Amino acid sequence: EDQVTQSPEALRLQEGESSSLNCSYTVSGLRGLFWYRQDPGKGPEFLFTLYSAGEEKEKERLKATLTKKESFLHITAPKPEDSATYLCAVQPVRGGGNKLTFGTGTQLKVEL
Amino acid sequence: DTAVSQTPKYLVTQMGNDKSIKCEQNLGHDTMYWYKQDSKKFLKIMFSYNNKELIINETVPNRFSPKSPDKAHLNLHINSLELGDSAVYFCASSLGTGGSPLHFGNGTRLTVT
Numbered sequence A: 001e002d003q004v005t006q007s008p009e010a011l012r013l014q015e016g017e018s019s020s021l022n023c024s025y026t027v028s029g030l031r032g033l034f035w036y037r038q039d040p041g042k043g044p045e046f047l048f049t050l051y052s053a054g055e056e057k058e059k060e061r062l063k064a065t066l067t068k069k070e071s072f073l074h075i076t077a078p079k080p081e082d083s084a085t086y087l088c089a090v091q092p093v094r095g096g097g098n099k100l101t102f103g104t105g106t107q108l109k110v111e112l
Numbered sequence B: 001d002t003a004v005s006q007t008p009k010y011l012v013t014q015m016g017n018d019k020s021i022k023c024e025q026n027l028g029h030d031t032m033y034w035y036k037q038d039s040k041k042f043l044k045i046m047f048s049y050n051n052k053e054l055i056i057n058e059t060v061p062n063r064f065s066p067k068s069p070d071k072a073h074l075n076l077h078i079n080s081l082e083l084g085d086s087a088v089y090f091c092a093s094s095l096g097t098g099g100s101p102l103h104f105g106n107g108t109r110l111t112v113t
Helices: none
Strands: A003-007 A010-014 A019-026 A030-038 A045-050 A056-059 A062-066 A070-075 A084-092 A106-111 B004-007 B010-013 B019-025 B031-037 B043-050 B053-057 B064-070 B073-078 B087-094 B108-112
Touching: A003 A084, A010 A019, A019 A030, A019 A084, A030 A070, A045 A056, A045 A062, A070 A084, B004 B087, B010 B019, B019 B031, B019 B087, B019 B108, B031 B073, B043 B064, B043 B073, B073 B087
Parallel strands: A010 A106, B010 B108
Antiparallel strands: A003 A019, A019 A070, A030 A045, A030 A084, A056 A062, A062 A070, A084 A106, B004 B019, B019 B073, B031 B043, B031 B087, B043 B053, B064 B073, B087 B108
């Protein structure tokens, strides 16, 4: 069974204090690994898809990287508006459909 | 313009009632989903439709019945509601099923009393 574990569960940063969120996964054949951002009362908002080990993607202060066992979401010089829950999900190669298995997320709070 | 919209946003009802949640997407996607997010924020897939055909049906009680009248709409009907059905239900859509990202609606918070 596919599994996704995210750490830490919660993270408090000062504005400008860079850090990384971890997503460890187990899947028999990875089609894609997805990062989403979720604000309170909203649906998950797509950030990145990574398809193969060694791949990196960047968007503003966020950079996602992928190895064969885990993915990191690096946040450089975060701002209060980066506060949200960050979710990681994997899609296996096998099976039909576009079934994603999600982790339980990292709740990030960035303070002034 | 909202890409994936769900109604209602909040639904409070009593045990034993039947209720429906509606979802519409204007992204031109051909695949739609229902996900359930529990109190611990864990998101789990329930159903998926591709071109109106059911392609994913996870282990969900048969009190839950999805219906897709066309590619842009996916509804969820729930019979005989139970306390454990309380959760946030998210609709999502994607272009195809081959690894394209899902786009989510803002959820329907269902509370069963």
